[in-house]
Each structure stands twice: as C-alpha cells, then as structure tokens.
Amino acid sequence: MQKTSTLAIVLTSVVLLIIVSVYLVLKNFQQKAMVATTDPYSWVPEDAGLVFHIKNPVLFLESMTKTGPMADDLEILLSPNHEFDLLHKLDSLFTHHEDINQYWSASSIILSMHPAGTNKHLLANIISTGEAHPAEMAASLKEHLFPGLSSETEMLPNGQSIHRISAEEGTPVYYSLTPVSMLLTKERQLLIQAILSEQNQSSVLTANGFSSLKETAGRFADNLFVNTASLCSMLQEFSPKSWPLAIHCNNLAGWQSWDVSYNTGELILNGLAHPLTEHNSVLHTLGRQKPRDSEIFNHLPYHTGLFFYFGMGNTEVLSGDSTDLSLQFADKEKLAMHRQRFFDITTLSPDSLFKQWQGELALVFSQPQASDNPVLIAGAAKGKQWRNHPELGIFFREISQGETSSGPWQPDIFQINIPGFFPVLTGGLITEDMNFAAFTNDFVIAANDPATLNEYLESLRFGQNFRMSEAHRHLKEILPTGQNILLHISPAILLNGLNPDAHKESQWSNFSHSEELGNFRHISLQYLHGPGSMAFSNLVVKHQPGYSISNPLLWETPLKAKVHKGPFRMINHNTQQPEIIVQDTLSNLYLLNIDGKILWQKEISGPAMSDIYQVDIYKNNRYQYLFNTRNYLHLIDRNGNYVRGFPMRLPAPASAGIAVFDYDNNKNYRIIFPSENRRIYNYTLARRPVSGWRYDRSQNLVQKPVQHIRLENKDFLIVTDTTGRLEILHRQGTSRIQTRQQVKANPGTSVFAATGNGQQAHFMVAGKTGELNKIFTDGSSVRIAPDTFSLQHHFTYAQFTHEQEYDLIYIDDGVLMVYNPLGKLIFSLPFAGEAKAAPRLFNPYDQKPYLGFTDVMNQRLFVVNRQGEISPPFPVAGDTRFFFESPPQKPTMVITGWNDKIRAYNIKH
Numbered sequence: 001m002q003k004t005s006t007l008a009i010v011l012t013s014v015v016l017l018i019i020v021s022v023y024l025v026l027k028n029f030q031q032k033a034m035v036a037t038t039d040p041y042s043w044v045p046e047d048a049g050l051v052f053h054i055k056n057p058v059l060f061l062e063s064m065t066k067t068g069p070m071a072d073d074l075e076i077l078l079s080p081n082h083e084f085d086l087l088h089k090l091d092s093l094f095t096h097h098e099d100i101n102q103y104w105s106a107s108s109i110i111l112s113m114h115p116a117g118t119n120k121h122l123l124a125n126i127i128s129t130g131e132a133h134p135a136e137m138a139a140s141l142k143e144h145l146f147p148g149l150s151s152e153t154e155m156l157p158n159g160q161s162i163h164r165i166s167a168e169e170g171t172p173v174y175y176s177l178t179p180v181s182m183l184l185t186k187e188r189q190l191l192i193q194a195i196l197s198e199q200n201q202s203s204v205l206t207a208n209g210f211s212s213l214k215e216t217a218g219r220f221a222d223n224l225f226v227n228t229a230s231l232c233s234m235l236q237e238f239s240p241k242s243w244p245l246a247i248h249c250n251n252l253a254g255w256q257s258w259d260v261s262y263n264t265g266e267l268i269l270n271g272l273a274h275p276l277t278e279h280n281s282v283l284h285t286l287g288r289q290k291p292r293d294s295e296i297f298n299h300l301p302y303h304t305g306l307f308f309y310f311g312m313g314n315t316e317v318l319s320g321d322s323t324d325l326s327l328q329f330a331d332k333e334k335l336a337m338h339r340q341r342f343f344d345i346t347t348l349s350p351d352s353l354f355k356q357w358q359g360e361l362a363l364v365f366s367q368p369q370a371s372d373n374p375v376l377i378a379g380a381a382k383g384k385q386w387r388n389h390p391e392l393g394i395f396f397r398e399i400s401q402g403e404t405s406s407g408p409w410q411p412d413i414f415q416i417n418i419p420g421f422f423p424v425l426t427g428g429l430i431t432e433d434m435n436f437a438a439f440t441n442d443f444v445i446a447a448n449d450p451a452t453l454n455e456y457l458e459s460l461r462f463g464q465n466f467r468m469s470e471a472h473r474h475l476k477e478i479l480p481t482g483q484n485i486l487l488h489i490s491p492a493i494l495l496n497g498l499n500p501d502a503h504k505e506s507q508w509s510n511f512s513h514s515e516e517l518g519n520f521r522h523i524s525l526q527y528l529h530g531p532g533s534m535a536f537s538n539l540v541v542k543h544q545p546g547y548s549i550s551n552p553l554l555w556e557t558p559l560k561a562k563v564h565k566g567p568f569r570m571i572n573h574n575t576q577q578p579e580i581i582v583q584d585t586l587s588n589l590y591l592l593n594i595d596g597k598i599l600w601q602k603e604i605s606g607p608a609m610s611d612i613y614q615v616d617i618y619k620n621n622r623y624q625y626l627f628n629t630r631n632y633l634h635l636i637d638r639n640g641n642y643v644r645g646f647p648m649r650l651p652a653p654a655s656a657g658i659a660v661f662d663y664d665n666n667k668n669y670r671i672i673f674p675s676e677n678r679r680i681y682n683y684t685l686a687r688r689p690v691s692g693w694r695y696d697r698s699q700n701l702v703q704k705p706v707q708h709i710r711l712e713n714k715d716f717l718i719v720t721d722t723t724g725r726l727e728i729l730h731r732q733g734t735s736r737i738q739t740r741q742q743v744k745a746n747p748g749t750s751v752f753a754a755t756g757n758g759q760q761a762h763f764m765v766a767g768k769t770g771e772l773n774k775i776f777t778d779g780s781s782v783r784i785a786p787d788t789f790s791l792q793h794h795f796t797y798a799q800f801t802h803e804q805e806y807d808l809i810y811i812d813d814g815v816l817m818v819y820n821p822l823g824k825l826i827f828s829l830p831f832a833g834e835a836k837a838a839p840r841l842f843n844p845y846d847q848k849p850y851l852g853f854t855d856v857m858n859q860r861l862f863v864v865n866r867q868g869e870i871s872p873p874f875p876v877a878g879d880t881r882f883f884f885e886s887p888p889q890k891p892t893m894v895i896t897g898w899n900d901k902i903r904a905y906n907i908k909h
Helices: 002-026 057-063 068-077 086-096 098-105 134-144 188-200 210-216 228-238 282-287 332-346 350-355 421-425 450-462 470-478
Strands: 050-054 107-116 119-128 150-155 161-166 173-177 181-185 224-227 255-263 266-273 306-311 357-365 375-380 396-398 414-416 436-440 443-447 485-489 520-529 535-543 553-558 563-571 578-584 588-593 598-603 613-615 624-628 632-637 659-661 670-674 680-683 707-711 714-720 726-729 735-737 752-756 759-766 772-776 781-784 794-798 807-812 815-819 825-830 840-842 850-855 860-864 882-885 893-898 901-906
Touching: 119 188, 161 188, 173 188, 181 188, 332 350, 332 421, 350 357, 350 421, 375 421, 375 450, 436 450, 443 450, 470 520, 470 535, 563 882, 563 893, 563 901, 659 707, 707 752, 707 759, 752 794, 794 840, 815 850, 850 882, 860 893
Parallel strands: none
Antiparallel strands: 050 107, 050 224, 107 119, 119 181, 150 161, 161 173, 173 181, 224 255, 255 266, 266 535, 306 357, 306 485, 357 375, 375 443, 396 414, 414 436, 436 443, 485 520, 520 535, 553 901, 563 578, 578 588, 588 598, 613 624, 624 632, 659 670, 670 680, 707 714, 714 726, 726 735, 752 759, 759 772, 772 781, 794 807, 807 815, 815 825, 840 850, 850 860, 882 893, 893 901
C-alpha cells in the first residue's frame, strides 16, 4: 500500500536524516552566543528548510562528523580530507596571517539547507563580528586559499562577483564575498539566489514568522530554525506524493525555533512555534487542544519502531457544524462522500461517531517491512462500545480463526463492514479504511488485513508494552506530561533485520547500511498546546555509541506437531559441537544441529515421560540418548537407531520419568524410576537390576523423578510422594536422614542443597504454601516463612543477587519474587502469566547470573537480571524448557520451543 509507505518513509526521513545530522554536529561543541553587526540571515534564501547557527567554527571543526543528507556538501565544505576543505583552509589561513586572524576568531557560521531541483544543497555563510572587512581580504584569499586550483570569476548584473574554484576532477565550489560574510556552496544557482535574497529583501527574514519568532524566542533564537513546510517539501522526493494521513506540506506552515542542549549522548531541543492562524493547519487545530495523558502506550508493543500519536481534548471540532471540519486537512470531497455513505448505510449522523471516540489515536509501524500495513489504535469512550452499539454493532462481524491466523492463540477479530469508518471517525485525519479490528479495554486496534492485526496482537502478548520500555521512561523524564502530537522513532529497531536488497529501490536503502543510525536508541518529537495560539515543540534524541537492537530470532525449525519434550542439549561425539534433541506430541523424536537443521526423525512408541539423557553405554566416547515412556526404556544411538536390546519393557508401568546418575563419573550409570505399584526400581544400562538396591515401596504414589544430591562428598537420593512425604536415602535405597520434625514438601518443587560460605551443610525444602524447611544432615531443621504462597508456587534456591548468599526465589500467581536468606523481599516482578516450572539460574554471556523462566499461559520466555529487570531481547516467544548455548564462532543463543517449532534467539546483551 503505497500511501502508507510514504508516511513511514517521508516523515522518518525528516527526523532520521536531518536531526541526526544536527545531533552529530552538536555533540562535541560548545555554544557561544555572538551577534553580527549586520544580520547575516539577510543572505539566507527564504526557502531554507533548515537554518543552523554554529557559534564557534573552530570547536565545530574539531568535532564535526559528516552524516545524513548533508554528507556530500559537508565533505566538500568541511572535511579536512577533501581537496577543497574550505573551512580548514580558512582556519589555517586566518591563524597564520595576523592581519586577518581577528576576522576568523570572531566568526560564526550559518549553515542552511535549500532545495535545488531534485536535490538538497547547503549554503555556508561565514560571518565576522571583527574589525576586518571581507572585501579587504579578497587579495589574500585568492592568493592563499586555493593554491594550485583554477579559479574563475563571474560578475553578476548587480555588480556582485562570484568565484568558481575547481580541480581537474570533482565538484566545483562557488564562493562570494559580502560586506559581512563569505558565502560558500557547491550549487551556483543557490549562491546567486542568496545574493539576490539580500538585494530583493526576500530572505528568511521576510519568511512567515521567522523575524517575529527570532525576536520573541529570546535565548532560543540563535541555535536552530526549522521551516517545517519547506523541509517537508524537500523530503517528498523520498517517495510518491501521497499520504495515509491527511497532513500535507502546505499545512505545516510556520517556523519552529529550538533551544539546543547536549549532554552525554542526549540531545534535547525545546522551542516555540510561531502563532498560526490558518484554519487549514494541523498545528493550529491540534495545537489548541488540551494535551492528553494517554493510556494508549499500554497498547504499543515494547519494541515499537515508529509511531505517530494524535490527541484531541475536544472532538467536536471535527463535527459538521464546526469551522474546523476535518481539520481542513483531507480531500473534502472524498470525506463528504464517506460521510454521506456512512449516513446512507447506518442512518446515523457521522458526527455521532465523535461521541464514541476519546479523541486520541496512534498509527504504528513496528518494522520497515510492515510499512505497507500500519496498525491504528484509537480510544473508545467505553470498552467494546462500538461493537456493542445497537446500530453500529451489526456492522462488526466476528470472523473465525481460520480467516485470520493458524496460531494457537486467537483474539476476537471483527470485520468492519462500513466503508470509510475511520476517515469519518477522525474527521478525515485518517484517510484510509482499516477493515479489521479487535477490542481491548478502552481501545480499538485496527489494521487493513487480519494477518497484520493478529501479528500485532501477538507482539503485545509476547512482550511488555511500550510504557514499560526504556524509551518511554526516558521521555517521561524529559518531556512535559501529555501529548497533542508525538512522533517516536527507534532507528535501532527500524534497522532490525532490514534487508537492503528488498528495499534497494526505496529510500530505506539509505538507512540499511548505516551503523551510525543504529546507535540512536530513539528520536521523539512532541508538539503541545502552548500559551495563546503558540505551541511548544520538543525534541529528544538519545544516542549511545555501540548500541543496536538486532533481530533476536536466529532460526526457526518447524516440527510435525507441538513440542512435547525438550529441547535438550546434546553433544556430537564426532565434532564436539552442540546438538538438540526434542520430541513432539505425535511421538516423533528429532535430532537437530546447532543451526536448526533436522539430522534425523524417528517415531517412538509413545510420549517420553522423562528428560532425555546422553549416555555412553560402551564407554568409548560415543554417545546415545536415553529416556522412558510409560512402559519402555529407550536407548537410541546418534544415527537414530535403537541400541541392541532396546526398547526394554519396564517391570511395571512408570509413574514418573527416569533419573540417571553416574555417581563416580565412571559411566557406571544408575537408572532409577518410580512405578505405578509404588516400587522404585534401579537398573543398569545392561538392563539388569542393580544388586544391593533395597528400597521396597513408598507409602504413596511417587509422580516426580527421584533426585540425586551430592553434599559433603556424600550421595543422597530424594524421594517425594504425592502427599509431600519426603525420604532422604543412601545409594542403596535405605534411609539416610530421619528428620526430627515432620516435613511436607511441595510435590511440584525440587529439593535444593547448599554448603560453604560459613554455612552448615543443609537441604532446603519448600512446603506446600511456600514455607521453607532447612534440613541439616543430622536430621535437625529450621523453618523459614518469607510469605504465604498458593499450592501452585515454584521455588528455587540459588546464589543470584549476591555471590556469598543464597536467595529464596519464588514464582506464584504471575509474579517473580526474590527474598534474601532471612526472608526479606529484594524485588518482585509481575509478568501477568503462569509458570509451570521454577526459574533457572544461568550465566549465559557476561559472567553474571540471570534467572530464566517460561510463562506458559502467554507463551513467553523471560530472562531477568540481578536488579529485577528484564534483559533485552526478552521476553521472546516460547512455551517449553530452554537452554543457553555459546557455540564456537556463533552468537550466544537460547534454544526453546514454541508451539510446533524449535527456535534459537540471539541473546547478545
């Protein structure tokens, strides 16, 4: 959809290509106010889109970095490596000639950007407040400035001369001396235009609002000016001249004036817009609206690349009786047609829609690839009121899952059968129909097709919302509260996964190879109602060298059915490379390499009950895969074939998965499993019962694997039955510790053990409501009760927040909680989901511990750092167990399952 593409490209280009240039120029130089004896803006033509006042050119030259749309001109005019390097030559010339040194040391520069045909060109206006006169230096300049380069002089009819400097190859540069300045550019016509602007009094000083703004802005006046209409017109070359929003360049009349400051990667521009009286102005209409403190950010995905927000306090300005009808942005005839058709179909007044609308909306683009399919979010007066409206409701048809997506989770999606619904609703601000919608709280989320809508809703489901992001926190600290217009761009996200070849015919190709743009965390432009008919405009640019957001999904491998067991990490005994084994719900077993390629697939007679273990039955460093189903023990070699004698029928149906122990690390494996007859069996890989095993029967059924814990160089086997009765056994199955007090363990929680750091060796057992029993090897115990939890809680005991102490870590009722050893809460993290397993501790990439857990209800995998923060790029889609891997010559990754797929995510921090 070409219209929508234009919005993302044109407006993104304005911010990315212009403001980034300004940022990189400003980031290392100090501002020092200067006032020229004659106003230098007289030589800046009125069509300037950007006027940038450089107060100290010496400091500027030391810090200048070329980038963006001005790169070619900056290379010629400013770069010390270019054949002309005019400013450096000027600097050297003025520094070594005392007669003109005063001129240069008291100089400042105005850079202005102008359209020139289909291109943009810079005009550099070097101004002096010193005593030396430019004309007096003409001879010295000709003699010293361009030695070895040919020079031509052209006399204009008004007596002004312009000079053309050129080398054998390369673009020529033109300059001219005025009474107060030197003008430099590589575009001859622009230089002539500048000279005539002063003569004809047609400079920016006569442009709409510039002079009055320059006088009223006070300290804002001498840094940066942006003519939004002119700038917009210049940048329309980036795409076809059609817009999905009814905002045209001629609606952006007026100058913006900025106060510019920079501090440690943060560029902040605050200013005022000139009073606007035109009724066809976006800024005039929306700028008079009371700013909205919106909840709409709760409905933007955490990683949102680009969005436009519009907020109105009074939607009646869009009504048919209002002089501000449709904000006068849109094609009035087309809007009138939409309104008439809406009335003909519904018999409702189009203005009645405004009562259903809260007056705020956002147009969202998550990725460049989605630029043809934006998502619209609009506030409804009451949740789901539109679809339940007695007249409107009949035009909202709920569509089936098959019409939207084959995903496992399907929200209610409705097809809107009213042509022009959103253009009518927004008074023409939105020019395109959104034909499909879903309702969430007090907002409607709409898109042009159900697949885009479903993908957007799932991105909200798998990740946190934008309000919880670093970008929103930063904006909240910097910008005033409330919004009328907000444009937010994350270049790092927009560049994520961008395929230059797919966009080589578009202006996205300008961005695709830019490492520098990827270092910009976010760029946000805000426009707010101000005093009288003025408006506040604020811009925040957050830059962090080395920062980037890469596409976390490295690869995805589909299986024949949903994941049942796994994925588990294995080792290829031939190459020592990691591999992955997994079983689906159709009992197919798969072996994958670390790049996600399926090496083989084998159908197994039933679902695995246990984890899948890697063993070496022949003790020759060639590995096999061991697991059990309800009735069989399976041992399969690396080629996918059964080892002779397997599958082995179990002596009784298993009630839980096997546990495999190699007590002395000599490959004399012990395979222990509970059965439905309440006996616990102990076998060798030779398929024979272990001699000396003396465990008889448990009092109640055991439905969790037997645990093995090594503590103080002793082996302990832990058996927990369905009632929570705990047994701590010798290797032979006899009782090793009799607890002095009755301990009832949570059957779904593992037992942990710890020693060292001055602590007495002990086991830590979580009770049914979360109370903790610290059991010592002599049978004594201590009870700790940090809080009361549900029967479904999960517990982990690990050194997480402190290297010398063990934390008490719980997940319960959608909240992760971490306590110190005394039961004092360190932090809690709500995630609004459900975990089916305890969080696991990992040191995946930077030698610091992280907690990982899976929210199975919402199919999200989380990784949390010591401070209780969710580490990027998490959360990611996942609903199974997971493991971290750092293969040689490959990025550190996490392997997990999601529905019927195995996924690998790049977890570069």
